[in-house]
Amino acid sequence: MSATAIIVGLVVASLFDPGSGLALDDTAKVEVPENPGLVSVLLSIVPTNIFGAFAEPNLLGIIFTAIVFGIALSETTMKVMAGVLQYVPLGVFAIVAKTAGEQGMETILALGDMVLVLYLALVLHLLVYCVLMRLYGVPLRSFFREAARPC
Numbered sequence: 574m575s576a577t578a579i580i581v582g583l584v585v586a587s588l589f590d591p592g593s594g595l596a597l598d599d600t601a602k603v604e605v606p607e608n609p610g611l612v613s614v615l616l617s618i619v620p621t622n623i624f625g626a627f628a629e630p631n632l633l634g635i636i637f638t639a640i641v642f643g644i645a646l647s648e649t650t651m652k653v654m655a656g657v658l659q660y661v662p663l664g665v666f667a668i669v670a671k672t673a674g675e676q677g678m679e680t681i682l683a684l685g686d687m688v689l690v691l692y693l694a695l696v697l698h699l700l701v702y703c704v705l706m707r708l709y710g711v712p713l714r715s716f717f718r719e720a721a722r723p724c
Contacts, residue, residue: 576618576633583611 587608609617618633620626626634673681703713 575636576615579614579633580611583614587611 618637620631620634620638623638625631626638669681706713706716
């Protein structure tokens, strides 16, 4: 947000040239700093030394560094998770095989019954939901078409 405010301020000041034509007293001394330019300001956001940005209070350098590290960390995390999730089905199969080997197929069949009860409850819940939508005049086809797409 600070970088955006600086950019907006520089652009507006460059377009409208505030203070031009202002008459000062002859005894007044004013030193006008040289305008560094938009490119120079944008390049100064990128710190030359990451630790230097933290040592001297360079807020824009710290924000830039945090954004870059955040993006890199996010991409790295996604790649690691994709690698781990690739082997999850093998792990689940191994757990099920171990359980069936130790406790027999009765345990697996009991779990299968529990899954069937879950699906039955979900279907029943969906039917109740559809009935309520019909009672309140919500068109089911358009509801499910819109609900299928995430926002």
